[in-house]
Amino acid sequence: MSSIYEKYQLKSVINASGRMTILGVSTPRQDVVEAVEFGLNHFFEVKDLVNKTGAYIAELLNVESAVVVSCASAGIAQSIAAVIVKDNANLLVNLHAAALQIPHEIVLPKGHNVNFGAPVDTMVALGGGKVVEAGYANECSADQLEAAITPNTAAILYIKSHHCVQKSILSVEQAVVVARKHQLPLIVDAAAEEDLACYYQMGADLVIYSGAKAIEGPTSGLVLGKKTYVDWVKLQSNGIGRAMKVGKESIIGLTQAIESYIQLEQTTGQQMVEKMTPFISQLNALPGISAKVVWDSAGRDIARTEISFDEVKIGRSTPELVAALMGGFPAIYFRAYKANEGKIEVDVRSVTPAQLEVISTCIQRLIQGA
Numbered sequence: 367m368s369s370i371y372e373k374y375q376l377k378s379v380i381n382a383s384g385r386m387t388i389l390g391v392s393t394p395r396q397d398v399v400e401a402v403e404f405g406l407n408h409f410f411e412v413k414d415l416v417n418k419t420g421a422y423i424a425e426l427l428n429v430e431s432a433v434v435v436s437c438a439s440a441g442i443a444q445s446i447a448a449v450i451v452k453d454n455a456n457l458l459v460n461l462h463a464a465a466l467q468i469p470h471e472i473v474l475p476k477g478h479n480v481n482f483g484a485p486v487d488t489m490v491a492l493g494g495g496k497v498v499e500a501g502y503a504n505e506c507s508a509d510q511l512e513a514a515i516t517p518n519t520a521a522i523l524y525i526k527s528h529h530c531v532q533k534s535i536l537s538v539e540q541a542v543v544v545a546r547k548h549q550l551p552l553i554v555d556a557a558a559e560e561d562l563a564c565y566y567q568m569g570a571d572l573v574i575y576s577g578a579k580a581i582e583g584p585t586s587g588l589v590l591g592k593k594t595y596v597d598w599v600k601l602q603s604n605g606i607g608r609a610m611k612v613g614k615e616s617i618i619g620l621t622q623a624i625e626s627y628i629q630l631e632q633t634t635g636q637q638m639v640e641k642m643t644p645f646i647s648q649l650n651a652l653p654g655i656s657a658k659v660v661w662d663s664a665g666r667d668i669a670r671t672e673i674s675f676d677e678v679k680i681g682r683s684t685p686e687l688v689a690a691l692m693g694g695f696p697a698i699y700f701r702a703y704k705a706n707e708g709k710i711e712v713d714v715r716s717v718t719p720a721q722l723e724v725i726s727t728c729i730q731r732l733i734q735g736a
């Protein structure tokens with residue numbers, strides 16, 4: 367099927383940026399592909415499929431309840447809608463018909479109001495909520511979170527992500543204490559996180575994951591949590607959720623991916639270091655370049671190669687180098703969040719050793735002006 371690239375004249379890509387939506391996120395294992403294929407080729411009573419796969423996942427993860435959704439963003443929107451609408455049948459189908467007269471403010475630490483590819487507050491608005499920011503861009507304590515709560519608050523939302531400001535931001539455990547005290551649900555967006563149980567165990571009411579990121583499933587999302595809340599999320603499939611319909615193939619594919627994910631041993635950060643060590647030596651032999659191992663800023667067990675460019679010596683800015691590598695054949699995508707500081711990161715999880723060779727050759731050619 368490599369002919370697909372030829373048929374549509376698509377560019378081939380080396381994904382050194384991690385689980386990125388703009389590149390297709392991940393490439394699931396064969397067992398997941400087979401589960402997706404089975405799903406595509408059969409009919410089911412979809413409600414039965416949703417409920418029984420959800421129960422199966424909940425059992426695997428030792429949580430009360432779970433449901434597969436179309437992506438984590440849809441999980442956020444439907445979780446927000448769920449805590450506002452609850453089981454109100456009229457509101458379910460009229461969420462956006464008129465200004466809401468019931469609690470619909472969603473308290474979010476200001477440093478969590480990020481753009482993960484789309485803004486968090488757009489997903490909240492889609493679910494009928496209105497973001498109320500707590501604290502400051504670089505600071506949110508439990509007291510500051512609490513101060514933003516009013517009788518109009520429907521839930522607290524916590525985004526667990528490297529995108530968020532990490533400085534002086536309260537922990538999930540602290541947010542749980544505040545939520546309990548005010549008898550509000552706590553929703554945790556853990557889209558790219560690797561631990562499928564810890565936020566639930568800490569006391570979050572709903573936790574959202576992206577199916578194709580750490581779990582390496584098909585395009586999908588997972589919402590897990592307390593049964594009542596998950597039941598309300600499921601109801602949304604007859605409301606706003608219909609515009610985010612998840613396919614039978616994704617439901618079966620993600621369920622299989624979760625089972626494999628928790629059974630198979632994961633690649634450790636140390637193994638990633640071993641994979642990138644020859645690559646780092648090659649880069650360090652190049653003039654104007656230094657490379658080293660760095661660890662994930664959100665604390666996950668992920669090691670990456672950080673490449674620093676001596677822009678004066680090389681004679682080009684880092685954003686220019688990044689653009690040139692992205693524009694080349696193959697297109698090479700890095701984590702370029704710090705390009706303005708002269709640094710980029712290489713995420714090796716989806717890169718083969720042969721592709722690492724290609725990357726260092728392309729960088730060498732580029733800085734030598736070839």
Ligand SMILES: *Cc1c(COP(=O)(O)O)cnc(C)c1O
Nearest residue numbers: 437438439482527555557558576
């Ligand atoms: C990726 C991501 C999302 C969106 O996940 P999708 O499954 O692509 O919708 C939401 N929040 C965070 C923090 C993310 O990293």
